[in-house]
Amino acid sequence: MLILALDTSGRTASCALCRDGTVFAREARDSMLDHSRTLLPACEALLAENGLTPRDIDVFAAVVGPGSFTGVRIGTAAVKGFAWSLDKPCAGVSSLLAMAWGAAEDGVLCAAIAARPGEHYYALFRRADGTVTRLTEDRPASDADMRADMRARGCETLLCDAQDASGAALAAFDAARHGALISCHALAPVYLKIPQAERLRKEGKL
Numbered sequence: 001m002l003i004l005a006l007d008t009s010g011r012t013a014s015c016a017l018c019r020d021g022t023v024f025a026r027e028a029r030d031s032m033l034d035h036s037r038t039l040l041p042a043c044e045a046l047l048a049e050n051g052l053t054p055r056d057i058d059v060f061a062a063v064v065g066p067g068s069f070t071g072v073r074i075g076t077a078a079v080k081g082f083a084w085s086l087d088k089p090c091a092g093v094s095s096l097l098a099m100a101w102g103a104a105e106d107g108v109l110c111a112a113i114a115a116r117p118g119e120h121y122y123a124l125f126r127r128a129d130g131t132v133t134r135l136t137e138d139r140p141a142s143d144a145d146m147r148a149d150m151r152a153r154g155c156e157t158l159l160c161d162a163q164d165a166s167g168a169a170l171a172a173f174d175a176a177r178h179g180a181l182i183s184c185h186a187l188a189p190v191y192l193k194i195p196q197a198e199r200l201r202k203e204g205k206l
Helices: 035-049 069-086 095-101 143-152 165-177 196-202
Strands: 002-007 012-019 022-030 059-065 090-094 107-114 119-128 131-134 139-142 157-160
Touching: 002 035, 002 069, 002 090, 002 165, 012 035, 012 165, 022 035, 022 165, 035 069, 059 069, 059 095, 059 165, 069 090, 090 095, 090 165, 095 107, 095 119, 095 131, 095 165, 107 143, 119 143, 131 165, 139 143
Parallel strands: 002 059, 059 090, 107 157
Antiparallel strands: 002 012, 012 022, 107 119, 119 131, 119 139
């Protein structure tokens, strides 16, 4: 099974290729969140360097959040386009789950992404024997509450703002093994908070 995964949830856009559970190629472009300009060229370069075309891909995966609202929408739209045009399945991967899959160490891990000052999106996972088990749902919390949860669960490893498509590719392969792939029509960004533009519209400020 050949997977192409995209992660645009942070400042750097990345894409990775995974075959049967092994990531063998990766491309990243740091464009200061200008993913609409860099993402597709990065995918084209990655595929070309490995003698592949989009038609060779069995599963397309996108990181669906939490993270940059605009970035997540760009990555999700790209994967939906690939999958729809080629009639291929998709995987929607949490950025926090992808971070846990991409970690080098085993044990209880806290994956976190900075939100507002003093606040994170985070989730706790247990990584062991080449697999990842979710311990909590993704959630927003103050730094103090996140660290209290870490202490309560005996977690000493914090992965912060470490988004990368390699972990997303591994998580997508795990989803495929467990029959959890979805159609391009079901793939959508996941927001833990209302996007700023929507909040301003509700407040009558836009």
